[in-house]
Each structure stands twice: as structure tokens, then as C-alpha cells.
Amino acid sequence: MTDKKKLLVIALGGNALLDSKSKGTIEEREAAAADTAEQLIPLFNSTVYDVILTHGNGPQVGNLLIQQEEGSSKVPPMPLDVCVAETQGEIGYILQKAIQNAFEKHNIKKSTIAMLTQVLVDEKDPAFEKPSKPVGPYYSADQTREILKIKNWKFKEDPAGKGFRRVVASPKPIKVIQTQIISDLTKDGYIVISVGGGGIPVYHDKNNDIAGVEAVIDKDLASAQLAIDLKADKFVILTNVEQCYINFRQPNEIKLTDLNLDEATTYYDQGHFTAGSMGPKVQSVIEFVSATGNHAIITHITKLVDSLEGKAGTLIHL
């Protein structure tokens, strides 16, 4: 089957699936997913684009880690790679269902598939030397001492004094293991939901087996890697602001509507984009644009269609 459409990879932010201010009830999650599906309808209906969706899992994996910790005297907790897989199940299902219902409502004859996705990392990635990404619940100093007797975890004290949190490595994604099938299914007309939570982190162990690793992969970097390997025509990161800024929330704040690669790199190097927030998003689009020469956009989901028409968002190009 040949396919002449342009390929568009869209990375959905956590807030597209669960507002960070909400508690995370099923009603809140389903409402957020339904909103997101509705906003994406113009693209699902598009004759111009084939769309691939990826998504984050921050609040969801946080909740799961708390549940695991609370139940740990009765049930063996799973390692972080398995937890990411669980959230791919949870979020993939909720998002898929919302999209199916939006298709039905708008009489769109398409199907979605939500697939488990592994992402390869390098066990020698320097990130494993300096775990920095906080995950899961807060612990007291006493609790961390107890945990360290049985587990090889690292902890970091919360600057606001809420206690200690486990920190894990956030290694660089090398390859989305399921890239080929994502491509095949997209060409066949399916809307594929994949790379949930940045993907299940795996590496090649000493027997060259695929093995899980306790880490989290940035979902924007993993999505960029997928977009690069698929030579996507466009890569869009949806987040909670309509565009990027320099001097964000300062008197000399400037909205960025159009950036070439040099400008984006300069602002990134100058530290205008927060680590763990806009930073990895800008890094991801820089990697995509450098590798493919194609356009990338950072915007809010409500501005997605306008952004694709050049009327909103931050466009990053060569």
C-alpha cells in the first residue's frame, strides 16, 4: 500500500491526559483524554497528514509507584521498567477509547492501536552514573535508610523539605524497538499510540538479551528519536503553553514564534529553558530539525491546527 501523506509525529504532554492539578481519578483522566481526542479530530480527518501519537506518563507512574510502595508488605513491587509498561497499558487504553469514541462521533472510518513500546538505552550512558530524575513517593530519612539496606537505590532530599525521593537515571533514547511496526501500521491507515512515558527502558545485557532497566526516558527525546528514524515530515510537541519564551516570566520576556536551529541552540545553551520542563522539549526539537532538516513545533493542543498553518506556536526550522 502506498501512502503519499506527510508523516506527523505528535508528542502529547502529561497534561493532555491528566491535569497536574487533578488527583488523577478515572473521571478526570477520561475527561482529559476525551478533550484531547476532540482537539485532534482535524488531524485524524486530514488528507495531508498521517499522525502518530506518543505520550507522557509522569503523574500516572508517580501514582503507581505510591501504590506499589503502600502495598509492598503484601505484594512484591515491580521494577520501574514494568511500571512504565503498566502505565502504557492504562494510558494507552484510556486514550485509545477516547479516540475511538471521537471517530464514531465524527464518522471517521479509522482504527487506533495502542502498543507496548520498548526504547533502547546504553547501559554505559553517563546518566546511570548520576541519577537525577525524582520518581515516586517522598520518604523520611529513616525510611530511606531501611530501603538502602535491601535496595541499591539513590535518594535526593527535596529542596522544599518534603523528605527524600528516589532518583533514577534518565538515559538518552537510542532507538524505539518497535519503530518498523509503528511505520507499517501508520502506512496502513491506523492511528498508532506508542512510546508511552518515553518507552519502556531496555538495554542489551551481557548475553545480548533485551533486559529492562530501572530508569525513565524523557518522552520528548524518545518521540524525537522515533520521528527522526521515521524521517517524519513534522514533529510537534504539545505542552501547557502556546509557545516558548526567552526570559520566561521576567519583565523582558519574549514570545518565540519562529526560530532557526542556530537561534534555538543559542537560547538553549544560554539556559532559557528549564531542565525537566521546556529544556528537553527544545533539545528534542533541535535534535529532530538537525537530523532531518524538517520543521518542528512546540505549542498547546488548542493551537495545534493554527500552528500547522503557521499562525501560532513556536516553529523551529533549519
Add this chain to the structure above:
Amino acid sequence: MTDKKKLLVIALGGNALLDSKSKGTIEEREAAAADTAEQLIPLFNSTVYDVILTHGNGPQVGNLLIQQEEGSSKVPPMPLDVCVAETQGEIGYILQKAIQNAFEKHNIKKSTIAMLTQVLVDEKDPAFEKPSKPVGPYYSADQTREILKIKNWKFKEDPAGKGFRRVVASPKPIKVIQTQIISDLTKDGYIVISVGGGGIPVYHDKNNDIAGVEAVIDKDLASAQLAIDLKADKFVILTNVEQCYINFRQPNEIKLTDLNLDEATTYYDQGHFTAGSMGPKVQSVIEFVSATGNHAIITHITKLVDSLEGKAGTLIHL
């Protein structure tokens, strides 16, 4: 792409993924999955069969429900449909990884895909009137009274006096929503892992939207429905015994090696097969054989290859 192979649907029992006597640590799960993948190699290598895998989730969803309950003061628990989705993530990933590694070891050039799978049920299914399937942790009488103030759950007292357990409906599967894509991917040469835990239970709500429902679907019945709709050439249920018996564990116990539909139905109606165990397996193969006229097998994974050659297991036919 045309495909002349025979289609074989294999339903893996929970014990193929997690021994019911184990605690459910990740090491136990990965070892069980690796064993299962190794046992399936002759079929993945087969020039005769295309293989589709389905699997249970009993112990895994039980553990997840305990974790959710223990964490419920801090994190909103998810409804049962979402929990099934989470276990599809967890088990699908572990099984997929084991199969990838077995492919690599045996130099098999195939890929697996683990997909989230919804299964349609009827909200008017009589099972919803009489919830009977126990799920999740044991509660005291006091705890059940507290829960009933806020939730519309049903409880049943454990006959062995361990307390009360929530009981949910186990409605009949009508259709695996992802049937078409499972078929497409299998024809394209992928090993598809789907219908985990009997599938995520969904129904058409009053707006005709797909909505989740708090129920569990028997994984053998759901797998049989998939096999029927795909007109599979053979349907195999793998379990913890090598074949079915009548008068099981009694002095007049008889091994069943070959049953026609009439015999199977008669023994089933006579109550030879335990509810919640061999009962639904025999019911599932009866449904498959009646609908398709093709052969079904119930056996242990170690006898799978022999069973396909007619040397082991219980064969059920017209």
C-alpha cells in the same frame, strides 16, 4: 500479502506467566515467561502455523488490586477495566521481551507486538445481576461496611473464613474489538500478543460510546471468540494439566484424549469440569468447535508440540 499457513490461536494460562505458588517477584515472572517463550519456539519456527497468543492475568490483577487498596488513602484507585489494561501492559511487556530474546537465541527473524485489547460485553448480560467472580484482597466485615458507604460493590464471604472478597460479573465476551488488526498483523508475519486477562471489558453506553465496565472476562472464552471470528484452524488452551479428566482425582478417574462435541458437551453438562478452572476451558473449546468445525486442544505447554501431532493432550472435534 497472501498467507497460506494455518491459523493457530494459543491461550496461555496464568501459570505460563506466573506460577500460582510464587509470590510474583519480577525474577519469577521473567523466568516463567522465558520458559514459555522457549517452549513456543517450535511453533514460532513452524512453516505450518501462524500463531496468535492470548494470556490470563489472574495473579497479576490480584496483586494490582491489593496495591491499589493499600494506596487508596493517597492515590485514587482505578476501576477494574483500567486495572486489566495495566496488567496487559505488565504481562505483555514481560512476555514480549521473553519472546524477542528467544527469537534472537534461535535466530528467528520475526517480531512480536503486544497490543492493548478491548473486549465487548453486553450491559444486559445476566452476569451483571449475579456478580460471582472474586477479585482483589480479603476484607473484614467492618471494612466491607465502610466500602459499601461509598461504593456500589458486592462482597462474598470466603468459605474458608479468610474474610470477604469483592465479587464482580464475568460477562460473556461478544467480540474482541481489535480482531481485524490482530488478523492483519498476523498475516504480515508478526506474533501478536493480545486479549490479555480476557481483554479490557467494554460496552456500548447509552450514547453508543465505548465505555469501560467493572468486570472480568474469562480469558479462554474471549480467546475462543477471537479464534471463532478469525476462523482459526486450531484453538489450543494451555493449562497446568496435560489433558482433561472425568471423575478427576477419584478412583474412577479417566484421562480424556479424544472427545467429539457430543461427548464434551455431555461431560460438561454432567459437571465433570470445575467452575472457574477446567469448566470454562471446556466450554470455550465446545464453542470454538461448534462454531468452526475445527479442532481444539487442551494441554500443558510441555505437551504442546506432541498435542498438535495427536500424541498428547485432549483433542476436541466435531
